[in-house]
Amino acid sequence: MSKKLFIETLGCQMNVRDSEHMIAELNAKEGYELTQDSTEADLIIINTCSVRERPVHKLFSELGAFNKKKKEGAKIGVAGCTASHLGKDIIKRAPYVNFVLGARNVSKIGEVVNKDKAVETDINYDESDFAFKDFRSSPFKAFINISIGCDKSCTFCIVPKTRGDEISIPADLIVKEAQKAVKSGAKEIFLLGQNVNNYGRRFSGEHEKINFTELLRRVSAVYGVERIRFTSPHPLHMDDEFIEEFASNPKICKSMHVPLQSGSTELLKAMKRGYSQEWFLNRTGKLREMVPDVSISTDIIVGFPGESDADFDATMKVVREVEFEQIFSFIYSPRPLTEAAEYTNVVDPEVASERLKQLQTFQDTILDKIMQRQIGKIYDVYFEELRADGYVAGRSSNNFLVKVKGSEELLGKIADVKITKAARMHLEGELLA
Incomplete structure (x- = not known):
């Protein structure tokens, strides 16, 4: 019988791809087959994120839960950015972890899986030429x-x-x-x-x-x-x-994710982002001008150290002018090993929370208008997912999630859809012959 691998991926799409690389390497070199049930797995891997504080806290609670439920003899490994950051401290805090594999060391998965308490976290390791197996x-x-x-x-x-x-x-x-x-x-x-x-x-x-x-x-x-x-x-x-x-x-x-972080030029300097509010508006303005149907998403940090009311107003100005189709917004989370973690001009948490609420509420009003404007438009949709109640879902070129009535025959096909209904997070339409 083949060995079973369960892998949980936290964080960004690069982590998703790193998980795919690990799955492929473990299948080819160690004979592991993927499972969605951690209790039957011979190997459990958590591929971690460290961009914000919450995923790091989640790691140790997840590790504890997996350790309680895993079958006898199953191994547990920690990979990804938190693995790079904490290294051997993960095994100190959770001694049942069998190996730690940093985000820059994915190609070493075939080595560490059979080496108990292995820690590979060299951030200077070069695997840019490594030919991963395919999954x-x-x-x-x-x-x-x-x-x-x-x-x-x-x-x-x-x-x-x-x-x-x-x-x-x-x-x-x-x-x-x-x-x-x-x-x-x-x-x-x-x-x-x-x-x-x-x-x-x-x-x-x-x-x-x-x-x-x-x-x-x-x-x-x-x-x-x-x-x-x-x-x-x-x-x-x-x-x-x-x-x-x-x-x-x-x-x-015709969709682009353009991380803003802040609309304040002064705060952008403090963040060392290298551009100004004027530059950001110029670039997104050129996008809108050249591609009228473009969808622009962004990241925004609220409550970065030193953020004043005027700085926050500058962010709101950019949100008003660009009218992003999607915003990923968060309260600033100080991270170890970063320059800003040493800043002392901390924003009051209640002020930061109120600003985040204001930003997200305003974005909802923008999004509702954007989605209503889609009714009657025709989009080419790439269908990838079966949904409940006889629907099939996919993405338009400009990244709207679109549902139509249909079956699995649509999966993997690109078809024209006329939009008939709009909700905040998705559109619904009818297939055109």
Whole structure:
């Protein structure tokens, strides 16, 4: 009988891809088969996130729960960014953990799984040329890493300390991954990196130097690729060439996640983001001008140290002007190993909570208007998921979740849908013949 692997993934889409890499390597080298039931697993892995404090706290409660329920002899491993950050301290706090594998050491999974109390957390380890075995959680789309690590020095962010310096993955490897994904049925390629549009800044060996815009052209030239998405571009690197390629290339989906963090130029300086409110509005304005149906999402931190009423008003100004289709908003969470963790000008928690509530309430009013404006429009929808009550769901090019009445025959197909109903989080429509 094959051994069973259960893996829980916390955090971002890069973690999702790292989990897929671990699943593939463990299947090919150790014979593990994936299970959705942790109680029957021979190996349980939690792939962790450390961007905010809550996922770190969740790790140890999850570990305790898995340890109580796991079958006799089952191993437990911790991977990802919290593994990079805490390392051997995880085993000190939870001695039943069998190994710890950092976010920059995914290719070592086949080694550590059979080495009790192994700790591999070298953030300078280079696996940019490593050819992972293939596994994809969805047959319809493929996540592909285009870089590892991050060279930015944002004062609130722990990622450079958990994923190391930024290295681009060679373009030929990325193109080969896209070709393999298409052969296995995927129509959509999702390119991943901490700052995707900084691609090409550094390679670890002698590789052709190209930028992100050229990489987009090469991936779109792969036969069978019908859609390309990516996350996340950095506002600082959104030059005209990049925006013009985004607008003119029909294979690039017309949605973009552009992390704002704050609308205050002064606070952006304190965060070391490298751009101003004026620059952000200029770039998103050019996007709206060149792609009228573009969907723009963003991240916003409320209550960053020193945030004044005027700073928060500046953020609200950007939200009003851009009218984001989606906002991921959070109260600032101090992270260890970051510069901002040492700042003493802390915002009162009640003030921060009230600002977050105000932001989210205002965004809901914007979103309700945006969703109502979609009624009557026709979108090409890529169907990926069966839903309850006879519905099939998918995404439009500009990333609206769309449901239609239908069956599994629609899965993996792109079809035109006329929008007939709108809710805050999804649209409903009718298939056009």
